[in-house]
Structures are given as C-alpha cells and as structure tokens.
Amino acid sequence: MWTKRRVVQDLLQGRALQTARPDAEAFAPTNIALIKYWGKRDGVLNLPVTSSVSIALPSRGAWTRIRELPGCAQDEITLNGSPVEATASFAQRLSAHLDLFRPNKHTGYGVSTTINIPVAAGVASSACGFAALTFALDRLYGWGCSKSELSILARLGSGSACRSLWNGWVEWQCGDQADGRDSFAVPLAVRPWPELRIGLLLLNTGEKSLGSREAMQRTVETSPLFSDWPQQVERDLPQLKHALATQDFTLLGTVAEANADAMHACMRSARPAIEYSGASTQAAQATVRRLRQAGVPVFYTQDAGPNLKLLFLAEHAAEVQEAFASLDIVHPFKQEEFA
Ligand code: PMV
Numbered sequence: 580m581w582t583k584r585r586v587v588q589d590l591l592q593g594r595a596l597q598t599a600r601p602d603a604e605a606f607a608p609t610n611i612a613l614i615k616y617w618g619k620r621d622g623v624l625n626l627p628v629t630s631s632v633s634i635a636l637p638s639r640g641a642w643t644r645i646r647e648l649p650g651c652a653q654d655e656i657t658l659n660g661s662p663v664e665a666t667a668s669f670a671q672r673l674s675a676h677l678d679l680f681r682p683n684k685h686t687g688y689g690v691s692t693t694i695n696i697p698v699a700a701g702v703a704s705s706a707c708g709f710a711a712l713t714f715a716l717d718r719l720y721g722w723g724c725s726k727s728e729l730s731i732l733a734r735l736g737s738g739s740a741c742r743s744l745w746n747g748w749v750e751w752q753c754g755d756q757a758d759g760r761d762s763f764a765v766p767l768a769v770r771p772w773p774e775l776r777i778g779l780l781l782l783n784t785g786e787k788s789l790g791s792r793e794a795m796q797r798t799v800e801t802s803p804l805f806s807d808w809p810q811q812v813e814r815d816l817p818q819l820k821h822a823l824a825t826q827d828f829t830l831l832g833t834v835a836e837a838n839a840d841a842m843h844a845c846m847r848s849a850r851p852a853i854e855y856s857g858a859s860t861q862a863a864q865a866t867v868r869r870l871r872q873a874g875v876p877v878f879y880t881q882d883a884g885p886n887l888k889l890l891f892l893a894e895h896a897a898e899v900q901e902a903f904a905s906l907d908i909v910h911p912f913k914q915e916e917f918a
Contacts, residue, residue, distance in 0.1 A: 587735070615812075634749075647688060659694065773910075
C-alpha cells in the first residue's frame, strides 16, 4: 500500500538537504482542462482513471514564497496579503501537503501566496497553488527535481496541479503503476496557436459547495454513466490531439465542449446528484449556442463550479466580448503575458 509519504521519500531519496535556503519563490500558471480529469483510481495518491489534456493560462496563476519557521509548530499562511486561519480548508490542505516535506514536527513554514484568479470557485486555483508550492519547496531545499518529478509531487496536493508546471498544451498521462511513478504530465509537442483565446466568464466567485474530491468520489461510486467515461475520454483524446496538430478550431471546440458536458452528465446522474451549474451558467451556455447558430465559432468548457471558460479565435473576440461584457480574455500563447 503506497502512502503519499512513501512516494515522497522514494522520489527524494538522497536528495532532501537538511539545510534550507532562507526562502524561495516560484510561479505556476493555472491550467484549464479540455479533456477533463474526473475520477480517481487511487484517492490517496490522486491517480486518475483517464489521461487529460489542458492549456495553461500563463498570466494567471500563483506566486508562492516559502521559508522554514524553526521552533514553530504551526504554519503561517497568507493568501493575497491576508493571514489565513489555520482552521480554514485552504490552510489545512496546504499544511497537509507541507507535512510530506517537513524536516520535523517542530518546523513550520511561512507561506505567502498571491493568486490572481478566484480561489475555490472551479477556476483551477488549487492546480496553480499546489504546483507553485511544490516548485518553491524544490528551490527552498535545492532538490533539483525534474519537471516530471515535480509533477508527481504536485499531484499529491491536487491532481490537476500536475499539469501546472508548463505553459502551452499539457497532457497528464494517467499511467498504471500503483505508486504513480508513471502518472505525471508532459508538454505536448504541438506548434503554438497565437490566435487562440480563452475567455474567463466568472458568473459566481463564491466558494463552491462541494469540493472536487468528494464530487469525484461520489460520481465514481454512484453514477451509472461513469462506466462509459473512460471510453468517452479514449474517443475524445485522439480527436483533440488531431485538432491541436491541424489547428482545427471547430473540432477543438466541439470535442472540448462535449467532454465537459459528458463530465457534468456523469455528475448529474450521481446519487445524490451533483449540480455545479446555476441559472446564470445555463443562460450563458444558451448564449454560446445562440452565438454559434449565428455563425460565431465559440465553445465553452466547465469545471467543478458554475463558471465557464470560453474558447474562440482572435477574429471573433469582439463579438464574443459584446455578448459577455464581463468576459476576461486571456491569450494563452502571448509571450508578453507569460509571468
Ligand atoms: O485537481 P482537482 O482535484 O481540483 O480536480 C480538478 C477537476 C477538474 O477541474 C473538474 C477537471 C480537470 O481536469 O482540471
């Protein structure tokens, strides 16, 4: 039976230095999955049932600074400049991840994170948060981990975090080993797509009611549709890769939207049903479909929250922005936007 601690010890064997640098900092971009990760084959190590593919948002993510606090039993965590109570779920998840690396129980960490996307609203704040934290730990202790190793370590904090160590298109290869050694992300070797735009449509930025961990578990255990999900991904993944290789936007959007809809259908058929869409989500989805009927190629994807991410090309940005006044448009391949 593999525990997170055993995976960490194995991976960092002979590498974890006792003396930390005074402090270290790292940035990780957030990522939006177009082929979703939904369902774990191992809930402890966050090993997925299927592979998934995402695009990074290079200008949106987490900047994390970390230092050791010797003789301090508790971590001191600040988020966007404000201290976070140790009892808050954000602090508890971070401290649980830090426990895997703590030299002893008398050492706390000072962690200061700035995240420029809403936290815990299904906009992938945990992905960039855990990736930046893991990356910063690597720098603090001078482990010299490769990106694939960091991807494995970040996955232990949050599955989707393993995709947040690169810009551009990334595939998380699900792997099949019990210790998850072969379950990490890799950048996809496809040419950049400078015309691609991602629109963040924030419809409700309050904390989500049900975390992705519980929602995934309930879906796997109770949804009669979930048995088809791996086949759905097996069909969608090669199509999406083909769309990326040929820069076929309609195919990309069609596959991504259908994949997100299928994930939510699985959740809706869970017992009790899981519904992340509010009235504003459904209205926005209808507007996207209406725009398409009117000849504007725009598609949506949706994660474990009510907000949508829209996919479109630069030439249609004005029409999409007109339909969604509050849309925050990100250029995933614009070098100047890379943090
Ligand atoms: O990494 P988690 O446990 O927050 O799960 C993320 C799941 C989705 O965002 C819904 C899909 C994905 O692949 O990012």
